[in-house]
Structure formats: structure tokens, C-alpha cells
Amino acid sequence: MYKTLCCIVIGLLITVLSNAQQNTSIGSNEKLVYKASYNMSGLLTEIAQVSMETEIVKTKTSSLLHLKCIATTYSKWDNFFKIRDLYEAYVNPETLKPRLYKRNIYEGGYVKKVKYIFNHSKKTVSSTISKGNGVEQKKTLKLNLGTNDLISTLYQIRNMDIAKASVGNTQKIRVLFDNKERDILLKYVGKESIGVTGMGTKECYKIIISTNEASLQGSEQNIIWLTADTKKIPVLIKFAIPVGTGKLELASAQGV
Amino acid sequence: MRIIFVILASVGILLGVLFVILPMGSIAIVPSVVAVLFAYLALNKSSDSHKNFPKILMVIASLLIVVGVSKHFFVKTEIAKDNSFEERVDDSQKEAIEELESLEKELEE
Numbered sequence: 001m002y003k004t005l006c007c008i009v010i011g012l013l014i015t016v017l018s019n020a021q022q023n024t025s026i027g028s029n030e031k032l033v034y035k036a037s038y039n040m041s042g043l044l045t046e047i048a049q050v051s052m053e054t055e056i057v058k059t060k061t062s063s064l065l066h067l068k069c070i071a072t073t074y075s076k077w078d079n080f081f082k083i084r085d086l087y088e089a090y091v092n093p094e095t096l097k098p099r100l101y102k103r104n105i106y107e108g109g110y111v112k113k114v115k116y117i118f119n120h121s122k123k124t125v126s127s128t129i130s131k132g133n134g135v136e137q138k139k140t141l142k143l144n145l146g147t148n149d150l151i152s153t154l155y156q157i158r159n160m161d162i163a164k165a166s167v168g169n170t171q172k173i174r175v176l177f178d179n180k181e182r183d184i185l186l187k188y189v190g191k192e193s194i195g196v197t198g199m200g201t202k203e204c205y206k207i208i209i210s211t212n213e214a215s216l217q218g219s220e221q222n223i224i225w226l227t228a229d230t231k232k233i234p235v236l237i238k239f240a241i242p243v244g245t246g247k248l249e250l251a252s253a254q255g256v
Numbered sequence: 257m258r259i260i261f262v263i264l265a266s267v268g269i270l271l272g273v274l275f276v277i278l279p280m281g282s283i284a285i286v287p288s289v290v291a292v293l294f295a296y297l298a299l300n301k302s303s304d305s306h307k308n309f310p311k312i313l314m315v316i317a318s319l320l321i322v323v324g325v326s327k328h329f330f331v332k333t334e335i336a337k338d339n340s341f342e343e344r345v346d347d348s349q350k351e352a353i354e355e356l357e358s359l360e361k362e363l364e365e
Contacts (some may be wrong), residue, residue, distance in 0.1 A: 046333055115355075
């Protein structure tokens with residue numbers, strides 16, 4: 001009896017925040033712009049602008065939702081540490097399942113390109129990675145059910161039915177990053193009011209994002225605040241990585 | 257005690273110079289303000305014949321504060337127009353559409 005109850009409770013915890021649902025939150029012409037600050041010796045310094053855009057793109061036979069995330073250092077930082085990062089995902093507009101993921105980064109002279117082509121029917125991903133020398137490493141990876149790329153995952157979190165979740169509910173998701181599937185745990189910890197530039201004070205869902213990967217863990221928690229409405233716009237993201245902490249604050253939102 | 261204050265003020269000035277060169281925003285003036293305070297304490301602890309060096313430290317630290325504050329107001333926090341990056345973004349999308357179309361063709365076959 002005890003074992004059965006445990007199974008039911010664990011099952012409920014896993015399924016409450018189901019991510020296999022139709023897209024009801026992500027618009028096809030959104031542009032969210034964030035100010036990224038990095039903690040330097042205990043003081044936050046504005047270092048870059050991050051934009052997250054969506055648009056419908058058409059191929060010969062289908063329409064896909066293009067999710068584009070761009071990180072650019074402010075011009076005053078360009079001479080010291082220039083960042084020009086481009087992350088893209090082409091997803092099914094209804095289910096947000098990815099078909100193609102591309103990462104093309106330039107960070108202080110470090111260059112890396114990653115491309116994943118998802119084949120959901122064969123449950124495989126064709127991966128192509130190249131670094132500064134331009135040599136391409138190609139691999140075919142097996143894909144577990146529900147595994148997505150980083151950008152699709154960010155948007156899928158927005159599409160979760162958080163209104164039905166109770167405080168303390170958790171959801172495990174799998175993200176393919178650097179050719180490795182990584183488990184990420186989301187924990188809903190309640191609602192909080194957050195002041196947002198140009199939007200006043202918004203009631204937000206507060207979600208803690210954690211991972212068991214030691215190489216990705218920082219000294220503090222990764223927390224995301226999503227507006228507690230149907231759009232679930234990320235208004236504040238606090239992140240902790242092994243080399244420091246920082247935050248992304250929403251500066252402007254269009255098309256939501 | 258005077259020597260300690262002089263050393264701390266000098267360290268503050270060195271950090272202040274570094275912070276003013278780097279685009280640190282308003283944080284840049286913090287070490288310079290600290291340097292002014294320590295230079296002032298060093299000045300108070302100095303005999304009449306040894307007041308010159310703390311005075312020089314105070315002047316340098318004050319100048320650094322002026323430069324830091326000016327930079328904060330005049331250097332804008334904005335991203336520069338980067339044509340090569342914009343091209344990279346456009347090219348990436350064109351390539352992606354070609355890749356998606358060839359993928360769709362493969363799946364049809």
C-alpha cells in the first residue's frame with residue numbers, strides 16, 4: 001500500500017507540470033529584450049544585451065516557428081571581451097518540438113558552432129560541432145523521449161501549465177547540450193511580485209532551476225520569474241555559473 | 257599608522273585607475289572614494305613636513321572620481337551596430353531554411 005501511494009505521489013509530481021502540451025503561450029512575433037548584468041566583486045555590472053525573438057518561417061512544405069536568441073556585449077565592453085552569440089531553434093509552432101538547433105558563438109575570440117538536426121521518428125539527432133579551427137565533428141546521437149535543445153526548452157518552460165501546479169511541485173526535463181543529455185530539475189516555489197521596466201509590478205511564478213552536473217553548478221540558485229498570466233513572460237532570471245553570478249532583467253517586450 | 261593609510265590609499269588609486277579604464281559604470285568610483293578617505297586619514301596622521309604625499313594621493317583619487325562620474329554619464333550603455341554579425345545572423349537563417357528543406361525532402365523520400 002505504501003509503495004503504491006509513493007508511486008502515485010511521484011507520478012503526480014512528474015506529470016503535474018507536463019511539457020507535452022500544445023503551444024498556448026508563445027506568440028509568432030515576439031521580441032523580448034533583456035539587460036544582462038554580471039557580478040564583479042559583489043557589484044553587478046551591466047555587460048550585455050540579450051534578445052529573444054520569435055517569427056514564423058516558411059519552407060517549401062511547412063511553417064516553423066523560429067526561436068532566436070542573441071547575446072551582444074555593450075559597445076563599451078567590446079574592446080575588453082566581445083560577445084556575439086547566436087542561438088536558434090526551428091520548432092513546430094504547435095508542439096514546440098525542435099527540428100533544427102543552431103548555436104554560433106563568439107566569446108572573446110572563442111568561436112564554436114553547433115548544429116543539431118532532430119529526427120523524432122527515428123529518435124536520433126545528427127550533431128555537427130566545429131570550433132575555431134573549422135574542423136567539423138559529426139555524430140549521430142540517440143534521443144530519449146522528451147529531450148530538446150536549450151532554446152526550445154526555454155520556450156517549453158513558458159508553455160507549461162504552471163497555474164495548476166502547487167508550491168513544491170517539481171518537473172524533470174532533459175536538455176541536449178554539447179552532445180550530452182543533461183537532466184534539469186524545475187521546482188515551482190510560489191508567486192512573487194516583481195517590478196518590470198515599462199510594465200509596472202507583475203505577479204510572477206518563481207521557479208528554481210537546478211542540475212546535478214557539477215560542471216554547470218554555481219554558488220547560488222538559478223531562478224526564473226515568469227509573469228503569472230497566459231503568456232508567462234520571463235521578466236527576471238538570476239543565474240549562477242561556476243565562474244560567477246548574474247541576472248537578466250526584462251527591458252522591453254514587443255508582440256506578446 | 258600613517259604608512260598603512262598611505263599604502264591603502266595607493267592600492268585604492270591603483271584599483272581606481274583599473275576600474276576607470278574598464279567600463280565598470282558607477283562601480284568604478286568605489287576604490288577612488290576609498291582612496292580619498294585613506295589619503296585624508298594619512299594626511300591627518302602626518303606631520304607638517306610629510307603632508308605633501310597624502311595631498312597628492314587625495315588629488316589623484318579626486319581626479320579619478322571626476323573621470324569615473326563623467327564616464328558614467330557620458331558613455332552610453334548601448335550595443336554597437338555590427339554589420340558582420342547581422343550578416344552572420346541572416347546567413348544562418350538562409351542556411352537553416354535550406355537545411356530544413358533538404359531534411360523535408362529526405363523524409364518524403
